[in-house]
Amino acid sequence: MIILYLSLFVQFFLCGCFGYEGAYTLPAFYENILISQHGWLTSDQFTDILYISRLLPDSLGINSAVMGGYLATATKYSTGFSILGGFIALFGLALPSFIWTKVANYYRHRFRNVGEVVISWLRPLAPGIIAAGILLLCTEENFGSITTSPWHFGISLFFFISTLIGTRVYRINPLFMVFLCGFAGLLLF
Template identity: 40%
Template sequence: MIFLELFITFFQIGLFGFGGGYGMLSLIQGEVVHNHGWLTTSEFTDIVAISQMTPGPIGINSATYCGYTAVHNAGFGYGMSILGSVTATFALVLPSLILMILIAKVLLKYMNTPAVQSVFSGLRPAVVGLLAAATLLLMTAENFSAPDINPWQFWISCFLFAASFIGTMYFKINPIRMICYSGFAGLVLLY
């Protein structure tokens, strides 16, 4: 039953997840953590971190890891957990595959019409909103701690967040370097 639920859930996310993988993160978290309870917030945060560090699109990587972890947490063994990964990944990619096959020729034919341009203009703010939601959903006490629980971890986490944002946005530091720097700083300062 969990495989059918995984397929339906990730198919819906793939169908309605505009803006790429980062835009899908809030949808994935809402479904796997809050609606179905397959993962904890902490597990999801770890999955996002691993998905960013591994090669490939973050949405697909997240689906793969979420499928594996959901099936594993449900008490199934290694082989079935692999099947969960395949199910979630395939379900996430399937809507895009179907839609691209169906609309490729139509879109090329009508790309420069005012109606199509208006649709894309309307989607841009929605994508920015989904990215902002994904960022805000990951800013929890589990990830940043809280000033009254562990002030040292909270302020170091806020500093690393701000430094990463400023470093990539204004100083154009490679995001891979920022991940390495932040990981090293977290290891040194929070251990």
Template identity: 30%
Template sequence: MSTYLQLVVLFGSLSLMSFGGGNAVLPEMHLRAVHQHRWLTDGQFADLFSISQTTPGPSILIVGMVGYAAGLPVGGVLGGILGGVIATVAMVVPAASLVYAITLFWQRAEQSRWRLAVEKGLAPLTVGLILASALVMSRAADHDWRTYLLTAVCTVIFVRTSINPLVVVAIAGVIGYFGIV
């Protein structure tokens, strides 16, 4: 049962810090799931992240997969499914409850100066959290100079050009498939 309690504590707390979406808390999720609890390896975490980003649906699909991996040793497939459900509920319910409560108050403070200040302050916070996520994921997925170079080239293409990101991802996938990186 301690694994399930650890999932509730981890994802319940991450839920309340996830400004900008679930990907904003990836560094902390990675630290806890890989280095502290050892539910996954770096490579497994990077793989789960990739899968969760390529499937349709919300960006927090990785939460259910991490919960599944954590629950597998506890109770096999059923333990994994229970871990996935617990992790997902723990990630969604606290944030949803907080958003609901704040929304009631936020609507009444529409013209307040501090509301505008809070909104402007959350933008750089969110950008910083997402950049930290990108750094953690590149470290988890990249293991030699070639993969770091591919990540850097793709990032420059994303930032500097209007090429469809799917084309860049497809090309990078082909490069990886043929073992060039």
């Protein structure tokens, strides 16, 4: 009797670990365990479980565990032991979900501040990244050369400084500043 209960628990524990709910794959999975491997049920009994699982709001796994555990022990033992077999199979099926939930909550709780830590590490890097972008854009193609085209260089430098002052000091919308600089560049060039 203990061996049968242990076997029910282990088989349905494995179903809970690896049998993800899918209406088309799980019937074959449970049929393999309940009929082919162990012979706990007949095909008619398993077909009844399939019909009942479509009528009841529970999933196929829960119905298979309860009825499979009950019917597997009902052939050899009394009703009380059969009900216990259904509960053991159901406990074996549900236990992996509780374990996965506990593990996921532990790691979610443990690493809940990771995003804030990463951002706090990146915060000092932001001015350096902006400065690197500015230095990469300060080329002769963008600003011109002071020796070859001083007008182009002076206007580009004026637009750059006025955009920095306008957005930082006067809090002008950066998109509006880009529009103003583009319009002024269209008029001046």
